[in-house]
Amino acid sequence: MKYSNVFLCLIALVFFQCNSPQTYEDQKKPEINRFEIELVAENLNQPMSMDILDDGRILIVEKDGAVKVFDPNTFLVNTIAQIPVNKRFNQPFTTSGMKYDADDGMHGVVMDPDFDNNKFVYMYYSPESEIAKSLVVRYKWEGNSLDLESEKILLEWPTQRERCCHWGGGMVFDKKGNLLIAIGDNSGFNINAEDGDSRRTSGNTNDLRGSILRIKPQPDGTYSIPEGNLFPKGMEKTRPEIYIMGVRNPWRLSLDSQTGWLYWGEVGPSTDEFNRAREAGNFGWPYFIANNQKNTAIKTEYDTLKIVNNSQYNTGLVELPSNPVPSIAWYDRNPAEAFPIPGSGSLSAVGGPFYRKADFKGAERPYPAYYDGKWFVTDYVRGWIMAIEVDEDGNYKSMEEFMSEGTFTGVNDMDFAPNGDMYVLQYGHDSYASYAKDAKLYRIKYNNGNRKPKAIASSDKTAGSVPMKGRLLTEGTIDYDNNISDYKWVLTAENGESIVYKEQNPVVNIEVPGVYQAILTVTDSDGATDTDTIKLVAGNDPPEVLFEFPESNSSFYFPGDQVQYSVNISDEEDMEIDNSQVSVWADYLPEGFDLQVFMDTLKNSPLYLSANAILGQQLVKQNNCFQCHNLDQKAVGPSFNEIANHYRGTDGVYDQLSKKIIGGTKGTWGQTEMPANPSVSLNEAKAIVDFILNSTLKPGDKSSLPISGSLKVPEDTNAGYLVLKASYKDKGFEKITSIETVEIVGLKNPRVYTADFDTLSNMRLYTPHFKQPNNLIPNDKKSFIGLKNIDLNGICTLGLDIIDFPKVKDSFWKISIRIDSSDGEIIGTSMLSELTVADDGFITLPIKLTSVKKNLFIVFENSKYEKGVDEFEIRSIKFIK
Template sequence: MKNLFKCFLLGLMPFSVLAQVPEENRFQKITLTENLNEPLELAILPDERVLFIERHGLVKMYSPVTKKTTVIASIPVSTKYNIADGGQPEAEDGLLGLNIDPDFAKNHWVYLYYSPAGSEPKNILARYELKGNMLDINSKKVLLEIPTQRDQCCHTGGSIDWDAAGNLYLSTGDNTSPRASDGYAPIDERPGRSAFDAQKSSSNTNDLRGKIIRIHPEADGTYTIPEGNLFPKGMPKTRPEIYTMGHRNPYRISVDKKNGFLYWGDVGPDAGKDSTGLGPAAEDEFGQARKAGNFGWPYFVGDNKAYWDFDFATQKSGEKFNPEKPFNNSPNNTGLQDLPPAQKAFIWYPAAESKKFPLLGAGGRSAMAGPVYHQEFFKDAKRAFPAHYDNKLFIFEWMRDWIIAVTTNEKGDYVKMERFLPNLKLEHPIDMAFGPNGDLYILEYGQGWFLANPESKLVRIEYNGGNRKPLVVAKADKQAGALPLTVQFSSEGTKDYDNDALKYEWKITQTGAAPVVLTDANPSYVFKKLGTYKAVLTVTDAQGLKDTKELTIKAGNEPPQVSLNLTDGNKSFFFPNKPIAYEVKVSDKEDGSLENKRIPASKVKITATYQDAEDNPQSIQGHQAAPVTFTAGKNLIDKSDCKACHFQDKKSVGPAFTEVARKYKSNSNAVAVLSDKIIKGGSGVWGDVAMSAHPNIGLPEASQMVQYILSLADKKTPPALLPPKGNISPVIPDGGDANKGVYKILASYTDKGANGLPAQTAEQLFVLQSPTLMLGNAPDASKNIMKFKMGETNLLIVMAPNTYASFKNIDLTGIKTLSLIVAAPKQQLNSQGGIIEIHTGSPEGPLLGKTEFIEPIDDPDAFSGKKPPKPHVVNITPANGFQDLYFVFKNDKAKGALFIPYSVTFGTE
């Protein structure tokens, strides 16, 4: 509970920024092409055709005229390690980078950076000519060759961009394996270990790996060196092409065409925590170079956090590296030993939430730099972005699926950041660029590494600064029924963001009949003839823009009626192992009813389902129980970055979850071992690929994730059905969370159809909550109550007395006690303590009961999960039926926060 106020206040910071952001509904995401095979980089041609590459060697083109994507070239590339030397089958190599010449309209030149097929380990920068809609392979001119090693992974870089002077920038990775350094600095100087030593590349002034190169391509396929690179031409033990050095994997770069500033996202290492003698916890970086410089890797990370000079031979640590005087004395170094001073990152962040940049969030990390938007470059564009984004840098995250706009001052110093389109759904964006029309194009790689992900796509974000078409909502009170069928149509919810006057038209059509047109916003219509009808609502604004929504009406078959009643007990909560009496009734105009036995009981589907969350069943109760699926853990995995490395039943960069389940099924300590692995990261069990640490995931959440994974080893059996009348006793399966679960009873019936019309289904659902409610989820709370989130849990801080939180419509039938968990940490919150009164109807309504005085405590483990607070049990005055409950927090002597009310559990004994 430390620093709760600090975390909360930091969390409020973005709201002052978001108030200035253009309305999100002015932006539209349009999918241009999808189902790609590892798309990596794109370039937009002057006529809005889009070139993009796939890692296995295909160059593709999207045409806005035909709206089709074609292959315009296939480049033979290497994508494998040298298997004979112990490497992994799939490398990061391949077709890596793409851009077009600044003078493309005249010369049609396209630049590619790739790993050529063959036995020679190298990457090359080559120029080709685009002729019509095909890339002329025979026009190839190799500008630059960079020797590499292909025995071990990783880190290729490969991004290409240009400045306003026609200089080409190319990023390269450190070509170094991180797999034997525990996520810290890979500086293994032992003989034969150069693949594990980034001092051979990133901090080597005589090597082009781990760099951002700046050259000036010439017409004859050669290049010259611009003034201002890091080392002058002819300087011994240096390469003049180097603009910036000390990079790990600068995967996407961007050059501000106005001021020449270079930006990049550097994908950082994997260490989950600070380690004395090794170095800091891992961080990713967004870098900015206003001039040539050294950015520190592998000696420093983030804002120059230093690693120790660790000796892999003796396993002993030397001194910390000095950012003012970095020194490379590795035997694998062919360049200078005295290096330029290390420069700090522009923005940096760990796996956990960054205290300095909280908007970046938490989770996996893969930093990517996007373009800087300058409105003056889009004066004649059809859909230029608004002035709000003028001079802002767009950065994005491959793992966390966000785009952020960064504001700098005239010098280039960081000022603030804001989320760009917070509700935009992304599938691991891997490149983006503005097109001539002002649109933002984005390549989405998809969720899994080294896979042709079906969700991968090329999209375009269009901005509409003018009139917007209406947002149409169409509803009908009935969409099926017997003749004559009276239907009340509704357009309620239809809106126009520009507040234009709207015209409504309902057109009702049936094959072979003349359409009926209704012009009221919410008309009623009587269907007298048998058949299936289309009812189309068209809404037109004052500027002539329109949109439509369509409904289907089936006239001639009355839907069945299903009723589900709980005949005894509490109707808000379920209580484990306590019977619930229920009864289901079904009637259908054409089929009959359960009561007269024309509808057999076997045709009525009745299930009782325990769930950890609202989405998916844990176990379905009938004559036999279905196996557990641990949905809470699945939901946590779906919300995390796990899918970037794992799939349920197929291998990605990490093992399939089913493989993990089978391996650990009989291991009694599996939950503890794997939970620890999720939180701390690590490698070695499934190969050398390191799993990132997830310090933002708590032990309870990690355990739920592991329990779900382990459950995949179980064989699933279909559930049996319940009879129309009876008793069921809720059972919480192993791994289920009694504090978060719900119990759902569902009854449904599908009729036989009638008069040639298809069958209709009716159902009724009863949802009983867990008897434990989290007070942080209370829908209503008074002023001076702070709401905040810790992990997946919503919490409250009671900042002043005579405040309350309330739950509406709670059934108190059979409830005798309320048990409250309340934390009053004196050390972390300076809690004053107090009492909690429970009232009905209002904060001043009848008093059901109250706690004793809740004393503040000094125990640092209180409410940490190690030693949860003792429950405060309140015997309440009996009150049957549904009530609005108010939990009123009191302490008239308090001069600060009272406590943190965590949960309330309703008891029947």
């Protein structure tokens, strides 16, 4: 009998496995490399919200009132309307630092559930008017434009424009055709001031602000009140439209299609929330945050069973609905402890879509069942996407990272398209900036099938004298399915003769001088292939070029100092170095530009271009300027040479041309219109002008620096790097062409920010604000930061940039400067209490002079360490001679 039961169980297991609509593969967590992030649209202007049509097109609204449509088939973005919206505050105060920039404007958009038939689109915005107010308006969209004459105002309510912030903006329809609208508390941060007292909005039963509304739009442009809202129609001192009250700044709304429950992200005063509502309710703000923790800004006594709104600005009920609903997840500026939320410092919870796989039957590439019943959420500042799993009651169960911290920059909205792709709308971190660089639309596609391999060809020797023996390498070749079935190399000579290798990393021995192509082809078991090619030069060893810095530091430049340099060149075949083939260049790379990216362009740039002009050259390529301009021939627009000859010597030419680049122009060179490039900053435009004005120069117009010499560093220099480049082109050998070797080095600014540290341990990342550099906080009894291979020659002092140093000066922290390792030789040490602040704000610590390159470690120790006590932030360090 026992064996019969086992047999029956096995039959049942096979049956359920064969008949289950969701296989084990579909339910297990997918590898992250199955998700492809694709940039599909850019050059957007403060995009705020989006909604996705059944045909896959995406309707996007921008803060300044533009209504745009992205077509995934053509990748084109077209503007279908421009709605006049308010863009300014009345008072000179915003969180951005700009004088009158407003959080007002366009906030949200959603299409009618019966859009295919009625073409109705609903928008929430603050109109351009003398009276401060907000509206929910219905328009009709037909063809290629939104009919602004079809306007039907459903809702209108007064707002304040004296101080920022909080307009909300999320909009969604439920299955019953009810429209839910997220409205922020329209309040500043001082609860004792009228425009900062959110008790007058979020805590006011008679005010629509600080609420999530639920109404039923009617065909004639009016609305009715559905059953189940927080207050019955006709109740004194209440608004029947309110479904959820007591919210601060609710962003994106999402509904679980299976349960009908509502989910949203909410930005708090210093604690942000992810919320769920199964029914109408009070979510506590401004009296409670997170899991019903009291708001310390309110001094009067109250509890969850009796909330009394005694604000002089309250126009609603005095006693508010009790038992406010707590958040299902929350986090603040410190590292999260209750939930596995990445990051610390600045924060801004957005929310995102709730995923049900049943909603994507027949979709081209739905996300796997592993994510069924999970809520995708993001944070505007931190740039991660998390997946929150909830239990059968909608309560928090678990949370895990979907996309890691920093993947995106300033996400405003996320949603799934009918084909299963997730779209991510990025406003960017440049608040109120028109056409900011990071204002983009991405999509994240899931691939549940075979993934194409990626071939990477290399060799341990790409040039040399004959016989040239080396190994061809496939290092870096990737196949995420681990099913590469075939590696093939084809080594082809200039005469067409070739040798085929079936090994993965074959050894080749080239005896005949010449230039060879080595082509790698990788094939997986499903037949997907990829190729990569490298060039091998046999018969000529490349020259060696080396920078040396006698009597100078080889890691850093110092303002006001002299940098002594020399270039040493050797070549196996050239018996004598031809100095006419040596060129040396040096210039300063401004702060904020990536050295490696710059070096890639600098390598092939001529001597006559400055660093700023080379940056301009990069920007010309990035902004597709060559589509309309050639260097020396007229295209759609004039050549860069023509522009340079026309404007060179003109007073104010940099400002004049920069304005044309940014704002566009027409008529200067005929009737052809040059489009605006509003995403280009003024400094970037000037770099482009620098490149254009130097486009007529030719080799020889600027002479090389000497092979050895001295560079005077200006006192006011604060560049990211002093970059030096040297190159030598040898004479070739017999029939083999000459080879040029380029050597580039970058001497760092002596001030090094935390982002540039090479190693760290037990240090916590802290983001003061998304526009500021990250800081580090020692996070244990022993923590350290480090830099690799640093030249300490001539450096006698290390400066520490410690935030709020006086607060921790008398603590038990000890700082040690060590070399080689975090336990290595100490070259400087002190208790924090023994250090003083120099005139430049750095805390200085003397170190022993060391004349060789070392790995440097700054170690923080506190035997009495207690989390949250005597914490301090390190922003940067400075090397001082």
